[in-house]
Amino acid sequence: xxxxxxxxxxxxxxxxxxxxxxxxxxxxxxxxxxxxxxxxxxxxxxxxxxxxxxxxxxxxxxxxxxxxxxxxxxxxxxxxxxxxxxxxxxxxxxxxxxxxxxxxxxxxxxxxxxxxxxxxxxxxxxxxxxxxxxxxxxxxxxxxxxxxxxxxxxxxxxxxxxxxxxxxxxxxxxxxxxxxxxxxxxxxxxxxxxxxxxxxxxxxxxxxxxxxxxxxxxxxxxxxxxxxxxxxxxxxxxxxxxxxxxxxxxxxxxxxxxxxxxxxxxxxxxxxxxxxxxxxxxxxxxxxxxxxxxxxxxxxxxxxxxxxxxxxxxxxxxxxxxxxxxx
Numbered sequence: 001x002x003x004x005x006x007x008x009x010x011x012x013x014x015x016x017x018x019x020x021x022x023x024x025x026x027x028x029x030x031x032x033x034x035x036x037x038x039x040x041x042x043x044x045x046x047x048x049x050x051x052x053x054x055x056x057x058x059x060x061x062x063x064x065x066x067x068x069x070x071x072x073x074x075x076x077x078x079x080x081x082x083x084x085x086x087x088x089x090x091x092x093x094x095x096x097x098x099x100x101x102x103x104x105x106x107x108x109x110x111x112x113x114x115x116x117x118x119x120x121x122x123x124x125x126x127x128x129x130x131x132x133x134x135x136x137x138x139x140x141x142x143x144x145x146x147x148x149x150x151x152x153x154x155x156x157x158x159x160x161x162x163x164x165x166x167x168x169x170x171x172x173x174x175x176x177x178x179x180x181x182x183x184x185x186x187x188x189x190x191x192x193x194x195x196x197x198x199x200x201x202x203x204x205x206x207x208x209x210x211x212x213x214x215x216x217x218x219x220x221x222x223x224x225x226x227x228x229x230x231x232x233x234x235x236x237x238x239x240x241x242x243x244x245x246x247x248x249x250x251x252x253x254x255x256x257x258x259x260x261x262x263x264x265x266x267x268x269x270x271x272x273x274x275x276x277x278x279x280x281x282x283x284x285x286x287x288x289x290x291x292x293x294x295x296x297x298x299x300x301x302x303x304x305x306x307x308x309x310x311x312x313x314x315x316x317x318x319x320x321x322x323x324x325x326x327x
Contacts, residue, residue, distance in 0.1 A: 029192035029222055032093045034100070037166050039147035039241070040189060041066055042089040043130070043230060044299075046290060052299045054095065054185050057167045057231025058088060059241050060146045063135035065273055068230030069244050069260065070111040070128040079116045081109060085288035090136060091143040093189040095168060095299055100143050103291040107133040110272045110283045112265075124205060126246045126260045128230075129272045147232065147241045150263045155209070155235070155242045157197040162214065163242050164234050166191040169227025170253065185227040187299075192222045192254075196233070196242060200256055202249050207264040209233065209243045212256045221254030233259045 032040075043056045043066075056072035066088055075082050085105075092101040108131040115125045138144050155161065169185050194211040204210040211233060215222035224231070224245050233243035243259030250256060262269075271281060 029190040032166060032189040032191055034093055035143045036093070037189065037191065037232070037234070038091070038143050038145035039234075039239075040090075040166055040232060042095060042168050043068060043072060043086055044089055044294070045084045045086050046297075050297065052087075052294055052297045054168050054227060054299070055086070056227070056229045057169070057245065058130065059232040059234075059244070060090065060136060060138070060144065061129075061149060061241070061269070062146050062273065063138050064132055066106075066130040066132070067241065067244060067262070067269070068128050068130060069123075069126045069246055070115045071123060071126055071246070072230045073109050073111070073128050073130075074115070077120060079118050081111075081282070081284040083284065083286075085286055085290055086130070087288075087290045087294055088130065088132065089294070091141055095187045098295050100141075101295075102136065102141065102144070103294045104132045104134055104136065105288060105291045106130045106286055108283055108285055110277070110281055112268055113280050113282050116282070123246045123258065123260075125207065125265075127244055127262075127265050127268065129269065131272075145239075147234065148239050149266065149269065150240050150242060152263050152266055154240070154263055155196060155261075156263070159197055161196050161235065161242075162193050163196050163211065164191050164193055164236055165211070165224050165228070165231065165245065165257075165259075166234070167224060167228030167231040167245065169229075169231075170225040192224075194223060194233075194257075198256065200249060204258055207261050208246065209259040209261050210249070210256055211243070211259055213254055216255045221252060223254040224248070224257050225253035 039060045041058045042054050043058050044052050044054050047053045056068055058066040058068035061067050074080055087103055087105050090102050111128040112125045118124055136144055138146060168189055193214045196209050196211050198210050198212040200210040213223035228245050231245045232241055235242055241262050243261055246258045246260050248257045
């Protein structure tokens with residue numbers, strides 16, 4: 001038993017070294033390179049045990065504003081603001097590497113009033129904007145950049161562009177006792193490609209985009225999963241945000257997912273960005289200062305061994321290192 005455990009650990013260390021070289025390609029996507037997705041952020045809060053916790057993804061649209069999904073900042077049942085203090089982490093592809101990461105508290109959260117009219121597990125108008133308390137240094141940080149917004153007539157059907165989706169979400173599904181389980185969320189930023197505007201028997205609203213993973217066409221599961229919500233669907237060629245990760249269509253991750261179509265919400269975005277708030281928009285204010293503490297706290301993520309085999313699924317405590325200084 002001890003011999004097998006040692007072999008597992010040694011194999012784990014070897015795989016982590018491969019991961020860090022960014023050469024490994026796995027079924028659930030590829031590992032992003034530094035600066036490959038400079039608009040991507042991790043939206044985090046503090047868990048009950050005072051660890052930081054990745055909740056959702058988001059996209060930088062200017063130095064003050066982050067675009068994400070409304071369900072990331074609301075309760076599941078009533079779709080009201082959950083009032084959890086949140087902080088964004090940007091400028092990094094590794095949530096344990098504080099060298100390039102920057103931490104900014106959210107001051108205001110906006111969403112369409114229409115989102116609150118959804119029933120349970122309905123995701124119409126699933127979009128929100130976070131306004132930061134302090135602006136991001138987009139001109140001076142090498143791994144920070146805003147993504148462009150689409151025109152109102154871009155990326156509409158029948159356009160079947162291959163777009164890229166990215167996030168720090170769950171990286172593996174595995175079968176245990178006859179039930180499919182999810183791994184921990186990933187410390188590393190990952191990405192996969194999908195075809196936009198695909199026909200879907202379960203349907204997509206005009207304000208949504210159904211995206212089928214490229215790998216699903218050859219029988220492999222690869223794509224967005226839990227924890228990737230709010231993250232970008234992105235046109236690499238033009239640095240343009242096409243959609244916001246909303247929810248999966250089927251029980252298993254990596255087949256077809258629905259994204260909020262950004263071009264359908266340009267009016268909402270412009271009202272928030274240019275401070276023209278009206279009755280169609282709800283907002284809430286936050287007053288915490290957690291960004292000061294975040295670099296000192298442990299983050300709940302996957303352990304190195306879990307990165308190799310989700311069959312090794314044990315640790316529930318925070319995993320990682322505590323840092324004594326802010327980067």
